[in-house]
Every structure is written in C-alpha cells, then in structure tokens.
Amino acid sequence: MNQSESRFRKLVYLGFIVLLLIPIVVLGMPGGGKFSTPGVLSSMRSEFELGESDIGKIDPTSAAMNMVLLGFRGIAVNSLWASVEHYKNTKNWAQMKSTSDAIIRLQPHFISVWRFTSWNLAFNVSAEWDSVKDRFHWVKEGAKFLQNGIDINAKNPDLAWEEGRIIGFKIGMSDESRYFRKYFKSDPDVEQFKGGPDPKINEQALDNYLVARDWYIKANDRELNQRQRILDRTLFRSYPARSYFDYAAALQKDGVFGEQTRVAWDDAYRDWTTKYGREIFRVPEIPEAEMWMEMSEDDISGQVKTGDEERRLRKAVDDYQKIVNYRYWRDRARCERDPQMADAHREIYEAQVAYGEQRLTEAKALVESGMKNFGDMLKKYPDLLAVDDLLLEDALTAVLMWQYILKLSGDTPTDDYPLKVIWDSQQGRLPDVQARLDRWLLEQSRNPDKK
Amino acid sequence: MDFLPDVFNISQAVGQWLLVLLVGLVSILFITFVSALIGGGVKGASRYGDSLVESLSDLVSVSSTRCYALAKLTFTEAIRRKALFVFVIFAILFMFAGWFISDSNQRPKEAVKVHVTFILNSLSWLTMIVMLLLSCIGIPEDIRLRSIHTVVTKPARRFEIVLSRMLGYIGVGTLLLGVMSVTSLIWIYRQVPEAARSELTARQPIWGDISFLDRVGTLTNAGINVGDIWDFRSYIEGATKGRAIWRFENVTPEMLTTVTSESGEKKEALRLESRFEAFRSHKGNMNRGLNFQYIILNPDNKLEVPAATLQVAEFIGRTDGIPRKLAGVTAEDSGKIYDLFDDLVAKDGSLTVAVACTDPGQYLGMAKPDLFIRLPDAPFALSFFKAMLGIWLFMVLTVALGVTASTFVKGPFAIMVTFTFIMVGNTAREFMDKLLSNKWTGGGLFESAYRILTYMNDTTELPNNPGTQLIKWVDWMLNGFLWLVQQILPNFSYFNMAGYVANGFDVDNMRSLVPAIVVTIGYLIPCVLIGYYCLRSRELEAK
Incomplete structure (x- = not known):
C-alpha cells in the first residue's frame, strides 16, 4: 500500500466520522443557548424531567467520577461491590462504609443501591456490634446515608419512606428500642452533641415516631408525582397516621401516662379518621368510583350508579380496610383516648x-x-x-x-x-x-x- | 488487627530458592546444550561452549562506570518521557481525595484507617502503573528506533544494558516515591481530623501463641464456631471453664510501661491490648458490654491469679495495665500479694494469660492477634515509611518484571504480560491457594461446570463413569498447571503493609518487611539473568 492510498483511506474515515457527527449534533444539541434550539434528546430530557438537575441535587464528585471512568463504570461498580461484601464479611466497617459511599457516587440514581446499603448499615452492621451505643451509631449511619439519597433523588418517594422506616421502625421497635429512643433525643456521644440529639437526624429533639412521621409525609408528598414501588398505595399512604399510633403506644410502653399520652391517641384518632380516612383512592376493583376508608353507606351510594357497582365498592372498602387494619386502629385509638x-x-x-x-x-x-x-x-x-x-x-x-x-x-x-x-x-x-x-x-x- | 502473617522462615525460603534456581539452570543448560548438539553437531556444541564462556565473562566483568552511565541515560530518558507527569495525577488525587473519603461522622479510628489505606493503596497502584509503562517500553523502543545499536556497538555488555535499565527505572521510581511519600505523610497529618490524630501511632506489639480450653477445661486447638461466615476468630463460652490462653515469651520487667488509671493515677504496669468480639446467644444485660477476665497463670506451680474483670470494647479494642503487684482472691491465698515477674512469669521467661468470659450463655471470639503486650509506641512516621519501603520494593519488582518481559516481546505485549502477572499475583493468590489445598469442595473447572449444569450439590459424590473420570483427569492436569503458576507468582501480600499502618501498628519486620526484601531479591536475580539471555539471543534488527 503506498502513501497516497493510506491518505485516501484516512480521508474516507474522516468523512464518515463527520457524517455520523451530524445526526449526533442534531439529536443531542443542548438547549438554552441564545440562538440554538435544543436537540431532540435535550427536549425529551426536559419533557420527562430526566436531567440531573431535575432528578435532584447535583453532586459534582459523583459527576466527576462518572466522567473520569468513561465507559468503565460498570466494571468499577462490580469490583466495589465485591470489596463491600469482603469488608462486611471480615468486619472492616470503616472500609465497608467508605466503599459503599464510592459505589453510590457512581450510581447516584440507582434507588435499590440506596435502599440496600442503608438497610445494610442500619440493620445488619448495627447488629454486629455489642455495645448499644455503637449499634445506635450505625443505625444513624444508615439514616444519614439515606438522607443523601433523598437529596440526590429529590422526587423519589421510596427513599423518604425508607428513612421513615429506619427512624420509626428500627429505632422504635428493635430489641434495643428502649435505649435507641432515648439516644435519639439525647445522643450518647456527649462530647460531640453535648447531651442533645444528633442534629442530622433529629434537629428538634423530637420523638423518633414524630420524626418518622415527617419522613412518611414527605414520601406521601413525593408519591403524588412519582409512583412508589414498595407497598400497595393504600398501605403506603397510611404510614404518617400509623406513626401517630406508634408514638402513642410507645409513650405507654415507656411509662408515660396521663394527658400527654391521651392527647397522642386523640391526635392519632383524628389523623386516622379525618385525614387518612378521607383520602381518595382509585382501586382496580372498581375504577369508575372514588374510594376512601371512612366511607359511610351514604357515601357509597353517592359514588355509584348501579347495584353491582355498589356491591363492588362496598366490598372494596371492606377489603382495603382489612388490608390496612383500618377499623382496628380506629377503635383502638377511640378506646385509648378515653x-x-x-x-x-x-x-x-x-x-x-x-x-x-x-x-x-x-x-x-x-x-x-x-x-x-x-x-x-x-x-x-x-x-x-x-x-x-x-x-x-x-x-x-x-x-x-x-x-x-x-x-x-x-x-x-x-x-x-x-x-x-x-x-x-x-x-x-x-x-x-x-x-x-x-x-x-x-x-x-x-x-x-x-x- | 485482623491479620497476622506467620513469621517468615528465611533459611527455608533461601534453601528452596537455591534449589529451584539450580534445577532451572541445569534444565535450561541441558535443553539448550542438547538443542545445540542436535542442530549443529559437535560444532554446535563447541559454539555453545564458547557462548557459555562468553556469557559468564559478561556476568563477571560488569563495569560499574558503564552501568552508572547507562542507568543515568535511562533516568534522563524516563524524565523526558514525562514520567514526572505522575505528580500531576498525584496532586489532583490529593486535592480532591477529601471529597471522597472525608466523613464528619467517622470515628477517629475509622478516619485514620480510611485515610491511611487510601493513601498507601493509591501510591502503590499509581507508582506501579507508571513504572510498568516505563519499564516495558524502554528496550522495545530502543530496538524500534535502532538507538540500541549505538549502545551495543560500544563496549557495553548486554547484561549491563538490562541491569542498568532496571537501575535507571528504579532511580526514577525512587524519586517519585520519595517526593510522594513525604507529601503523603504531611497530607495525612493535615487531613485526618484533629480528634483522630492520637490514633496516628505505631504500636509495638509482643505477640503470643494462642490455645483454647473447652467448656470443661480440656485443651483444644480452637474454640467454638458460632456460625460466623468469617472463621478468623473462634469462641469461648461464658461462665464455663472455656478459656483462650496466650503465652508470651521472654517477658521482662523492662516491658512495664507507665499507664494512667481511670482515677488519673500513674503507675507502672504491663500493658495488654485486646480486641475481642462478642457474640450474644441472648440479649442479657444490654446496659453494658460482655465481661471478660484476665487470669495470669504460672504453669510451673499451677498458680492462677485473676488480674482484672473488664468489658469488651468490640471492634475498637481496649488497653489495660496489669499491675506488677496482684492480690490473691481465693480462700487459700486471700490477702497475699503476688509479684508479676517473681511469682507469675515462668522459669523459662514466659507469661501465660488466660481470658475467660464471665457472662453465662454469652460467647467471646478471639484470635491470635486479639491480645498482645503493648510496648511504648513508636512514631507513626516510622511505620509509614516502612510501608513506603514495601511499596518501593513492589516498584522494584515491577521494574524487574517489566524490563525482563520487554527483552523478549514488544512493548504493548510486555505491558500486558507484566500487568497480568502482577494482577493475578495480587488478586488470585488466595483463590489458587484454596483451590489447590482442597479447601473448596466441588472440584476444579470442569467438575464445577458439570455440577452447575446438572444441579448437583458440591458435597455429592460424582457418578463413577468414563465421562466423570475424564473430567477429573482434565481438572487434575489443569490444577497441575495452576500449581506451577502459583509457584512462579511472587507473594505480593508481603508488599502491602497498609494493614499495619492503618490499624496503628508498626510494620512487623520478620513477618512483612524482611519477606518483602527477600522476595524482591529472589525475583530480581533470575529476572536480570533471564533478561540478559533473552536480549542476547534477540535479533536486534527485527523491529
């Protein structure tokens, strides 16, 4: 092959490269410039809110890492997962946590990773420690880890719900709940928090169930715009009110009686029956009608036109009340607030x-x-x-x-x-x-x- | 510390190395001689003899002046090849590392561990990659550009060329590591949170040998397995005769250290540091950690004196002082005061410390490195620079392997060969060890594949038929090859001393530093020889 042939071949390659560049530019041209109109991909990204800034807080570290790795992100993540598992098995918690952080920087919008890792820290790693104070530290690690995910994925309802579960369920219902609930308001790391709570998880020194309730409310707010993938919707949306029940029951368990506990049950009752009980659901059993938990006979009759629809709606109300244990909690709260x-x-x-x-x-x-x-x-x-x-x-x-x-x-x-x-x-x-x-x-x- | 390599047996290693070298040398000489004889008859054998004499003459008449000149040339060439650009990557790494690894929630020990591990691993890999690229492309590039002719036509011997190349690159690597290690140390001191700086230390441990007593007091090799996936520790049962017993040799009063008690009182004591793991079979008293007791034993006169009852500080560890004077507590010796060295250290100078768990139904997990006598700490910089020496040795080995590979294949292939060698040695050694020592059930490659495809459990016996016999035979052959690979690959784990430094320990000379030096020398010598013979037999006109 002589030199001119080689040059010609290179020119042909260059021509193809330029040719391929044209559709890429047309499709991918970013919008926002003074004169340019956005490309098709850019427009679709805006329309479906898939841009980094639409999804949540932009993390420059994460973006930098992904850029640097070019197309090798998958390999890097796999290797890091293997390391996390190794560190976990050999109880090297510090390295495990820092490697988990590295994974999440590479996959900031992979919701399952946030859920898995936060659970791992709050439930599995925490249980490995003997001292209750150390266990609480790792529960907090799990909760704090998840808070980053909630910021980075600002529209996702699942992560806010998971945060509520760690703060409500893990702190309030584990074997160590008596200590965890106390530490939640008065952190055992006295040197750092001066006897107060860790502000990153409990800024106002509230009960853990009340803080969990705030997270569940946040999850519910997000759920209105983005579908959650954890529970049946009727159950998912019941959690803010359920937190009130848990709060009142926990007060009793802690030996707090009198007006504070009675009021807690009263709040729980009202939240359950007037807020959650009045919330409208569309259920597949009867898609043509609206359903809510606190439906009276008149409400049911008013929602439907035929006898068959009325029968189906009544059954749906009964079924969903059973799913969320609606009537039990209503009666329990009514009784306990007495x-x-x-x-x-x-x-x-x-x-x-x-x-x-x-x-x-x-x-x-x-x-x-x-x-x-x-x-x-x-x-x-x-x-x-x-x-x-x-x-x-x-x-x-x-x-x-x-x-x-x-x-x-x-x-x-x-x-x-x-x-x-x-x-x-x-x-x-x-x-x-x-x-x-x-x-x-x-x-x-x-x-x-x-x- | 969750690892403690065995003490390296230098004489045994050197003996084995000499044997392998001798066998290898004799085999090569024999094969080459036979080839020469078959190829050229008596003349061939004569030429072979001349060539051998010439080689030996090359080896014994090395000129330090020429080596120095060539090494200097290599050094200059590497600098011109922008080797120092690695400092830019290093600077970027340091500027932004804080983003990745700093965490305000980290506890002091965790912060030190994460920072130190990050630095040592980054330096190790960064240096390895740079030196790998440099060492693998040097000679092939010289051959390609024909600049090697200007060297070989001068009175420089090819042995000197290989040796000088290695020395030149080692010089570059030393410069890089020298600058980066000092900068790294300063960075660690600045980056580690102030509260964690006390953890930047180098513990000087005296390790003991461990044995166990079971729940009825019978001597056993190991304690109870509580089902932990990690079999590093074994457990003793609380409130039984179960004990973990450490025997420390050559314990003398010079080992006493000034310790401050909880009341602030300063006194001379033998510092014991423990890192036991707790396993609760029931919740028990959650207000406190599990209790354990130190009991000092004198096997000569069967004397047992409880020294202290303490709480486990799991994954954090605790340091306690055993006072020189200990009071007897049993009915027979109540009120009697025992001297640690006069009454409890055995005649052979050993001190025996038993550890018992005092909580009924609970378990304490222990391994050999979980209890040691802690002498006064050395400065952190000492262990840090020892770890840097480990990285330097790793760099030397990389250069030796890279230059050797570059004498028989072209640059890119040399890079691939050396990189594969290092990666397999670093990542697959444990895997090979387990496979070849039959610790893993389920057979080799083909047997495992057969079991997967037929959904057969790895503990079920294979059916006896010609097919499975063939599978086993092929696996046996493959395992033989794997054994050979395992023998050839250096044990790179000796070079990684980050575990000591990150956990606040001084790098153990006999367990890590000396083995790393011996392994490096052990590979350097054959590498230089192989490189020399390969370059000697290489056709330098071929690009």
Missing part, C-alpha cells in the same frame, strides 16, 4: 413499679383499680378483644401482677374479679406474658432509674 383507659394503663404500670419496690399495699390498690377500669373499657369496646393481642396481653399482665401481689401479701385471690373472662380464656398466652413481665421486673430491679 381518660378511663389512660387511667387503667397508668394504674397497672404504677402497680408494677410499686411491686418492684415492695410497696405492696399501694401496688394492690393500684392494680385492682386498674383492672376495674380496664374491664369497664373492654366492655365498652368488646370488638377490640377479638383482634388486639396487645390489649389481651395487657389484661393478662394486670391479672398476673395482681396475683403476684396477693401471693407476696399472703392473700388469696377471689373468684370474682374484673378481667376474669379474659384470664380464663387466654391461658395459652400466659407463659409468654409471664416471661415478659418477669424480665421487665428483673430489668427494673437492675436499673431502678429507668422507670
């Missing part, structure tokens, strides 16, 4: 404390009054007993406590006492309830300041 029920819980709890401190006469009076109030309330809301295991267990705990006190006082239990029906019918639950009560009393004796 001052008599609040008194019953308080008296039974105080009786346990008095028993632990050997104030037997006081304990006996408290538990008997509590049992009476409890019995009265259950007569008022008999349906609750059919579905509420917690209430049943509370009732059994009260009777058990009463029997402990009588035994220690040398008295004989009478045959006629409030909650007898429950005691007799629920003997199968007794071993668990007894174990839980004994453990609680043991912990109280170890940590008398925890009341």
Whole structure:
C-alpha cells in the first residue's frame, strides 16, 4: 500500500466520522443557548424531567467520577461491590462504609443501591456490634446515608419512606428500642452533641415516631408525582397516621401516662379518621368510583350508579380496610383516648413499679383499680378483644401482677374479679406474658432509674 | 488487627530458592546444550561452549562506570518521557481525595484507617502503573528506533544494558516515591481530623501463641464456631471453664510501661491490648458490654491469679495495665500479694494469660492477634515509611518484571504480560491457594461446570463413569498447571503493609518487611539473568 492510498483511506474515515457527527449534533444539541434550539434528546430530557438537575441535587464528585471512568463504570461498580461484601464479611466497617459511599457516587440514581446499603448499615452492621451505643451509631449511619439519597433523588418517594422506616421502625421497635429512643433525643456521644440529639437526624429533639412521621409525609408528598414501588398505595399512604399510633403506644410502653399520652391517641384518632380516612383512592376493583376508608353507606351510594357497582365498592372498602387494619386502629385509638383507659394503663404500670419496690399495699390498690377500669373499657369496646393481642396481653399482665401481689401479701385471690373472662380464656398466652413481665421486673430491679 | 502473617522462615525460603534456581539452570543448560548438539553437531556444541564462556565473562566483568552511565541515560530518558507527569495525577488525587473519603461522622479510628489505606493503596497502584509503562517500553523502543545499536556497538555488555535499565527505572521510581511519600505523610497529618490524630501511632506489639480450653477445661486447638461466615476468630463460652490462653515469651520487667488509671493515677504496669468480639446467644444485660477476665497463670506451680474483670470494647479494642503487684482472691491465698515477674512469669521467661468470659450463655471470639503486650509506641512516621519501603520494593519488582518481559516481546505485549502477572499475583493468590489445598469442595473447572449444569450439590459424590473420570483427569492436569503458576507468582501480600499502618501498628519486620526484601531479591536475580539471555539471543534488527 503506498502513501497516497493510506491518505485516501484516512480521508474516507474522516468523512464518515463527520457524517455520523451530524445526526449526533442534531439529536443531542443542548438547549438554552441564545440562538440554538435544543436537540431532540435535550427536549425529551426536559419533557420527562430526566436531567440531573431535575432528578435532584447535583453532586459534582459523583459527576466527576462518572466522567473520569468513561465507559468503565460498570466494571468499577462490580469490583466495589465485591470489596463491600469482603469488608462486611471480615468486619472492616470503616472500609465497608467508605466503599459503599464510592459505589453510590457512581450510581447516584440507582434507588435499590440506596435502599440496600442503608438497610445494610442500619440493620445488619448495627447488629454486629455489642455495645448499644455503637449499634445506635450505625443505625444513624444508615439514616444519614439515606438522607443523601433523598437529596440526590429529590422526587423519589421510596427513599423518604425508607428513612421513615429506619427512624420509626428500627429505632422504635428493635430489641434495643428502649435505649435507641432515648439516644435519639439525647445522643450518647456527649462530647460531640453535648447531651442533645444528633442534629442530622433529629434537629428538634423530637420523638423518633414524630420524626418518622415527617419522613412518611414527605414520601406521601413525593408519591403524588412519582409512583412508589414498595407497598400497595393504600398501605403506603397510611404510614404518617400509623406513626401517630406508634408514638402513642410507645409513650405507654415507656411509662408515660396521663394527658400527654391521651392527647397522642386523640391526635392519632383524628389523623386516622379525618385525614387518612378521607383520602381518595382509585382501586382496580372498581375504577369508575372514588374510594376512601371512612366511607359511610351514604357515601357509597353517592359514588355509584348501579347495584353491582355498589356491591363492588362496598366490598372494596371492606377489603382495603382489612388490608390496612383500618377499623382496628380506629377503635383502638377511640378506646385509648378515653381518660378511663389512660387511667387503667397508668394504674397497672404504677402497680408494677410499686411491686418492684415492695410497696405492696399501694401496688394492690393500684392494680385492682386498674383492672376495674380496664374491664369497664373492654366492655365498652368488646370488638377490640377479638383482634388486639396487645390489649389481651395487657389484661393478662394486670391479672398476673395482681396475683403476684396477693401471693407476696399472703392473700388469696377471689373468684370474682374484673378481667376474669379474659384470664380464663387466654391461658395459652400466659407463659409468654409471664416471661415478659418477669424480665421487665428483673430489668427494673437492675436499673431502678429507668422507670 | 485482623491479620497476622506467620513469621517468615528465611533459611527455608533461601534453601528452596537455591534449589529451584539450580534445577532451572541445569534444565535450561541441558535443553539448550542438547538443542545445540542436535542442530549443529559437535560444532554446535563447541559454539555453545564458547557462548557459555562468553556469557559468564559478561556476568563477571560488569563495569560499574558503564552501568552508572547507562542507568543515568535511562533516568534522563524516563524524565523526558514525562514520567514526572505522575505528580500531576498525584496532586489532583490529593486535592480532591477529601471529597471522597472525608466523613464528619467517622470515628477517629475509622478516619485514620480510611485515610491511611487510601493513601498507601493509591501510591502503590499509581507508582506501579507508571513504572510498568516505563519499564516495558524502554528496550522495545530502543530496538524500534535502532538507538540500541549505538549502545551495543560500544563496549557495553548486554547484561549491563538490562541491569542498568532496571537501575535507571528504579532511580526514577525512587524519586517519585520519595517526593510522594513525604507529601503523603504531611497530607495525612493535615487531613485526618484533629480528634483522630492520637490514633496516628505505631504500636509495638509482643505477640503470643494462642490455645483454647473447652467448656470443661480440656485443651483444644480452637474454640467454638458460632456460625460466623468469617472463621478468623473462634469462641469461648461464658461462665464455663472455656478459656483462650496466650503465652508470651521472654517477658521482662523492662516491658512495664507507665499507664494512667481511670482515677488519673500513674503507675507502672504491663500493658495488654485486646480486641475481642462478642457474640450474644441472648440479649442479657444490654446496659453494658460482655465481661471478660484476665487470669495470669504460672504453669510451673499451677498458680492462677485473676488480674482484672473488664468489658469488651468490640471492634475498637481496649488497653489495660496489669499491675506488677496482684492480690490473691481465693480462700487459700486471700490477702497475699503476688509479684508479676517473681511469682507469675515462668522459669523459662514466659507469661501465660488466660481470658475467660464471665457472662453465662454469652460467647467471646478471639484470635491470635486479639491480645498482645503493648510496648511504648513508636512514631507513626516510622511505620509509614516502612510501608513506603514495601511499596518501593513492589516498584522494584515491577521494574524487574517489566524490563525482563520487554527483552523478549514488544512493548504493548510486555505491558500486558507484566500487568497480568502482577494482577493475578495480587488478586488470585488466595483463590489458587484454596483451590489447590482442597479447601473448596466441588472440584476444579470442569467438575464445577458439570455440577452447575446438572444441579448437583458440591458435597455429592460424582457418578463413577468414563465421562466423570475424564473430567477429573482434565481438572487434575489443569490444577497441575495452576500449581506451577502459583509457584512462579511472587507473594505480593508481603508488599502491602497498609494493614499495619492503618490499624496503628508498626510494620512487623520478620513477618512483612524482611519477606518483602527477600522476595524482591529472589525475583530480581533470575529476572536480570533471564533478561540478559533473552536480549542476547534477540535479533536486534527485527523491529
């Protein structure tokens, strides 16, 4: 091949390159210039809001890393995932966290990565540590990690919901919840947070369920514009109201009674019935009608035209109420916001404390009054007993406590006492309830300041 | 520290190396001699003899002046090839590294670990890539441009050319690493959060040997397996006779260190640092970590003195001082005071420390590096520069391999060959070790493929038929080849000393530094010889 042939061949290649460049320029030309009109791709990106700035906060580090790697992002990510798994298995937590951060910089809009890694940190890594303070640190790591994802993916509802789950569910319902809930308001890292909360996850020193509620509300707001991919929509949107229930129940569990707890139940009831209960859903069972949880017979009749539609809508309301446990929570909140029920819980709890401190006469009076109030309330809301295991267990705990006190006082239990029906019918639950009560009393004796 | 290589047996390694070298040399000489004999008859054998004498003459009459001149030339050439551009990448790395690795939530130890690991790994790979490119293209480029003729026509011997090339590139690498290591150290001191700077240290540990007692007090090789995927630690059961026992040799009063107690009181004590792992089979008391107890044993007179009951600081570790005077606690020796060195150190100078978990139903996980005597720390810079020496040795090995490869193949192929060699050695060694030591069930390549395709569990016996016999035979052959590869590849793990520095330990001389030096020399010598013979037999006119 002589030199002119080689030059000609190169010129032909150059011609092809220029030819291919023309459609690329036409398709990909960016908009926003003074004279140019945007290319097709640019217009579509704006229309479907797929640009970086439309999706969320732009992370220059992430953009730089992706640029530098050219087309090798996939290989790099795979290698990093292998490293994360290795670091996790060999318990090298610092390296695991920093490698996870690197992955997320390469895949900032891959929602599953955010969800997986935050769960990994908050649930799996946290459980590996022995000290509760260390466990809490890693739960926070998971929550903070997710907050970055929420900023970077500003329209995604799933991540905000996950954040609510970590702060509500993980902190409030794990084995260590008693400590986690306390640390959430008063971080154990006293040197850094001076006895206050970690502002990155709890700026206003609120209860964890109230903070979780804010995240669930954020998730619901986002869900109006972008479909969530976690739960049935009726369930997904129930979480802000459910957080109120969890908050009120947690107050009771912590031994906080009186007006604060009653008001919490009242707020929960109103949120459940007037906000969530009035929220309109379109369900596939009857797409032609609107459905909401708190539908009366008149509401149902007003929504439909034929008898068949009415039957289908009524069934849909019933089904979805069952899915979200709507009626149970409504009745439970109605019952718990009653001052008599609040008194019953308080008296039974105080009786346990008095028993632990050997104030037997006081304990006996408290538990008997509590049992009476409890019995009265259950007569008022008999349906609750059919579905509420917690209430049943509370009732059994009260009777058990009463029997402990009588035994220690040398008295004989009478045959006629409030909650007898429950005691007799629920003997199968007794071993668990007894174990839980004994453990609680043991912990109280170890940590008398925890009341 | 979650790793502790075994002490390197230098005499055994050198002996094995000499044997391999001798066998290799004899084999090559024999094969080449036979080839010469077959190809040229008696004349061929005579030419072969002359050539051999000439080679030996080349090897023994190396001129340091010529080597210096050629090495200087190589150095200048590398600089002209923009080798120093690596500083630009290095500068960019440092300017923006903080974006990637700084995290305000990091705990002090984590911050140090992440920063130090990042720096040492970055320097290692950055230097390796630059030196790989330089060393692999030098000689092929000289041949391509025919500039090598100006060298070989002068009284420079080809052995000197190979050696000088290596020395020149090593000089460039040394300059690069010298500048970057000092800058890196300053960067680490500045970048690591102030609260974490106390973690920038170099612990001087005295390691002991570990053994276990099971729950009834019988001596065993290992403790209980609690199902952890990582079998680094094994566990002892709480409130039983289960113990992990460390035996430290040559313990003397000079090892006592001044420690400050929680009350602020300063006293002389033997510092023990522990990193145990807790495993709870039930929640237990969540207010505190699991408790463990140090018990000092004297095997000579069966004396047992509990030293302290402490809480586990999992993944963080704790340092405690064992005072010289210990009080007896049992009914027989109550009120008696024992001296650590006079009463508890055995006659052979060893100190035996047993660790017991005192929480019933809970477990403590321990491995050999989880307990050590901590002598006064050395400066962080010491361990850092030792790790840099490890990187330097890795660079030397890369240059040696690269220059050798470039004497028998062209530049791009030399790069590929050397890079593959290094990558396989770095990443696949553990895999090969496990495969060849039969730690993995399921067979080799073809047997695994057969099992996957037939959904067969790796513990099920293969059916006995000619097909499976063939599969096993082919796998056996492949494993033989893999064994050969494993023997040829250097153990690169010796060069990576980041684990010591990142965890705040001084680099262990006998476990890492000396092996790295020995391995480098062990490869450097054959590389120079192979490179020389390849260049000698290469047709320099062929581009």
